[in-house]
Amino acid sequence: MSIALEDARIDVGRRSYLGLRIEHAERSLASKRVISGFGFWIFLLSDIVMFSAFFAAYAVLSGETAGGPSGKDLFDLNRVALETACLLLSSFACGVASIGARARSDFMYYGAMTATALLGAAFLFLEIREFAGMIALGAGPTRSAFLTSFFALVGCHGLHVTLGLLWLLTMMAQVFAKGYRADIMRRVLCFGLFWHTLDIIWVGIFTVVYLMELAK
Numbered sequence: 001m002s003i004a005l006e007d008a009r010i011d012v013g014r015r016s017y018l019g020l021r022i023e024h025a026e027r028s029l030a031s032k033r034v035i036s037g038f039g040f041w042i043f044l045l046s047d048i049v050m051f052s053a054f055f056a057a058y059a060v061l062s063g064e065t066a067g068g069p070s071g072k073d074l075f076d077l078n079r080v081a082l083e084t085a086c087l088l089l090s091s092f093a094c095g096v097a098s099i100g101a102r103a104r105s106d107f108m109y110y111g112a113m114t115a116t117a118l119l120g121a122a123f124l125f126l127e128i129r130e131f132a133g134m135i136a137l138g139a140g141p142t143r144s145a146f147l148t149s150f151f152a153l154v155g156c157h158g159l160h161v162t163l164g165l166l167w168l169l170t171m172m173a174q175v176f177a178k179g180y181r182a183d184i185m186r187r188v189l190c191f192g193l194f195w196h197t198l199d200i201i202w203v204g205i206f207t208v209v210y211l212m213e214l215a216k
Contacts, residue, residue: 040190044197047160051201054153055208062213064145071150071213074134080210083126084202087161090119091199098192104180113172116195120165127158150209157205160198167191 062071093115100108131151134140141151171191174184 040193044193047197048201051153051156051204054149054156055204058149058153058209061145061149066144066146068144068147069137069139070146071209074137074139075210075214076130077210077214079126079130080206083123083130084206086119086123086126087199087202090116090123091196093119094192094195098188101175101180101185101188109175110172113168117165117168120161120168124158124161124165127154131155154205154209157198157201160201164191164195164198167194 093112097109097112097116100106100110100112134147139147141148168191171184171188174187178184
């Protein structure tokens with residue numbers, strides 16, 4: 001009888017120990033999610049602060065053309081509208097990819113991520129053509145303070161889109177190699193937040209830089 005009671009106590013002790021281990025593991029995963037999410041939001045906010053500084057510089061220097069061409073002389077609204085459409089559609093496709101990842105649907109995830117990449121690449125292609133055309137006309141970043149602030153703001157956004165495309169390809173490779181693990185899903189979520197943030201910033205650029213300049 002005493003042996004049976006001792007075995008029962010040992011069994012209860014083992015279960016308690018395993019329960020504590022499982023609870024500790026769950027708390028550890030939860031803390032990792034919280035730390036990752038908090039750290040990424042700090043990164044996004046710091047990026048927004050940086051772009052705010054570029055916006056402020058552009059607002060101050062937009063009229064300083066030094067006798068050179070202004071935005072009205074250089075901007076092609078049709079091209080910029082096409083760039084905006086590409087980026088907005090890529091943001092929609094990115095949202096579909098996030099839904100596909102949560103649903104563990106390879107077709108939806110890879111298809112939407114591919115669409116996001118193609119639309120993002122089209123946006124960059126149009127932006128590079130715009131920059132090249134302006135430089136060919138002698139309206140490079142060194143021509144005036146206005147053009148310096150323009151190239152700094154729009155070029156910084158284009159650089160972020162380029163890095164975002166590299167991150168997108170990395171996420172596709174990680175899901176292909178490791179599946180929809182919890183840590184991979186966190187990275188997919190962070191990528192989606194980053195891409196949507198770039199979309200919001202571009203809406204600000206489209207409004208402040210292009211529409212307001214052409215409306216003068």
